[in-house]
Amino acid sequence: MSSSIIDTLDLEDMESQDIQIARDDMSSVQKKVFPAGTLLFKRGDIRHCAFLLDLGAVEIFGNDEGGTDKFLCAIGEGEIFGEMALIDNSPRTASAVTTKECEIFIIPRESFHKKIIGLDPMISLLISLLIERYRITRIHMPESVKQDNIGDFIRKLGRHEHLPDEVIRLRNTEQQRHTALQEMKLEQDLRQGLADKEFIPYLQPILDLKTSRVAGFEALIRWQSADKGMVFPDDFIPVAERTGLVQQLDMLMLEKVCAMMPDVLKKLPALSKDDSRQDFFISVNMSGINFETLDVVNQVRGLLMKYEIDPRHIKLEITESALIGDADQAEKVLQGLKILGVSVALDDFGTGYSSLGYLHKFTIDDLKIDRSFVMQLHDGSRTIDIVRAIIGLAKNFKLNVVAEGIEQEKDIAALLSLDCDYGQGYLYSKPMPVDAALEYLEKSFQV
Numbered sequence: 001m002s003s004s005i006i007d008t009l010d011l012e013d014m015e016s017q018d019i020q021i022a023r024d025d026m027s028s029v030q031k032k033v034f035p036a037g038t039l040l041f042k043r044g045d046i047r048h049c050a051f052l053l054d055l056g057a058v059e060i061f062g063n064d065e066g067g068t069d070k071f072l073c074a075i076g077e078g079e080i081f082g083e084m085a086l087i088d089n090s091p092r093t094a095s096a097v098t099t100k101e102c103e104i105f106i107i108p109r110e111s112f113h114k115k116i117i118g119l120d121p122m123i124s125l126l127i128s129l130l131i132e133r134y135r136i137t138r139i140h141m142p143e144s145v146k147q148d149n150i151g152d153f154i155r156k157l158g159r160h161e162h163l164p165d166e167v168i169r170l171r172n173t174e175q176q177r178h179t180a181l182q183e184m185k186l187e188q189d190l191r192q193g194l195a196d197k198e199f200i201p202y203l204q205p206i207l208d209l210k211t212s213r214v215a216g217f218e219a220l221i222r223w224q225s226a227d228k229g230m231v232f233p234d235d236f237i238p239v240a241e242r243t244g245l246v247q248q249l250d251m252l253m254l255e256k257v258c259a260m261m262p263d264v265l266k267k268l269p270a271l272s273k274d275d276s277r278q279d280f281f282i283s284v285n286m287s288g289i290n291f292e293t294l295d296v297v298n299q300v301r302g303l304l305m306k307y308e309i310d311p312r313h314i315k316l317e318i319t320e321s322a323l324i325g326d327a328d329q330a331e332k333v334l335q336g337l338k339i340l341g342v343s344v345a346l347d348d349f350g351t352g353y354s355s356l357g358y359l360h361k362f363t364i365d366d367l368k369i370d371r372s373f374v375m376q377l378h379d380g381s382r383t384i385d386i387v388r389a390i391i392g393l394a395k396n397f398k399l400n401v402v403a404e405g406i407e408q409e410k411d412i413a414a415l416l417s418l419d420c421d422y423g424q425g426y427l428y429s430k431p432m433p434v435d436a437a438l439e440y441l442e443k444s445f446q447v
Ligand code: C2E
Pocket: 204, 219, 220, 221, 232, 233, 234, 237, 246, 249, 250, 253, 284, 285, 286, 287, 317, 347, 348, 371, 404, 405, 406, 407, 424, 425, 426, 427, 431
């Protein structure tokens, strides 16, 4: 610990920055520059934020019995100080002064709590419990705890008024415990379900809107759980994504699709060389995690070879979130898939980041317009113009357009007038077991 240029600090005439920082936007971490000699916070200030010293030097002064502020320690670059602010609302017990010009990250309590709540539920629970325990052992100091009867002490703990919602939720560890336990249990069940081969694909037809014939299927995962019955993907894919199990599920679906492909192709009428049905496909959903490394390309190649599948019959559906993290890496994966010969559809288009501007940057083949647009086609809103613009742009980039969520006859006419190629939705069929899908396919070519 280095010693200070001054031993004691006269706080009388100095105004601390803590109050001013509190009035600023407290929902996100921000960086600020402070000149030398700034009193960052003063003993007695209500704590609002912690600090991370990026550049410069800061000294901390604490109060002695006589009421003067004495040098306690020097803070070096890269160190966090004033971090008790992240725990509770009680007044600061020390003062902090910059001794050089400083660049400092300000970490407001709200943003800290938001980050914790956004974590994996298990980690969030652990951190919340640690903070809560710390609060219980620290607040009011042991002497006062000794004087209090336990009821008073607990009431005092509950006296953190005017807390933002995040903080209240964070303190509600009961709810968090429940969520974390459920998630852990679901993770165990998912592993068991994988071992017991309880996951199967259902198939939903995707039709050529002009001919009303099946152009392909989308494989949608279903969990036929021995104890839960049929479980839909929205109830387990998010946990599978957080735990990394989704990669196994996605590859399992792809493997099942490859394995069934010869039987499915047999249901198509004999194909001439230039028949567009050569392009018959089954698409498989791929979570974004698969796009973080090139492994997925090798895995897909392995399955295509194992089942001797013509890659043109395989399509992978990804969402925009797979592209936004590390865009260069995602594009490498897309290029690798293109070389293999499988095609890629951008799923749920319009719901995420939806920048039409970046479409040309990625090697994709199809665009799937999210069903929320199709459902608003007839409500007199601007949706129809938006869909027209999306289709126009997609065509410019030579992408096929698939409309999701077709539920009414009139959707088809509207989409055809907008030059949309393909459609999928309950009007044609809900996702169905493979046998039923094969029958549907055969019938589609009989009329
Ligand atoms: P998605 O990829 O957007 O799949 C379309 C979802 O919309 C399916 O729900 C389908 O049953 C439903 N759908 C289709 N047509 C209509 C319609 O006309 N109206 C309405 N209201 N809904 C329609 P599902 O099967 O429950 O799947 C939900 C989501 O779970 C999928 O959304 C996809 O994001 C994810 N998912 C499904 N299977 C897999 C998988 O194997 N791997 C991964 N990573 N995700 C999957």
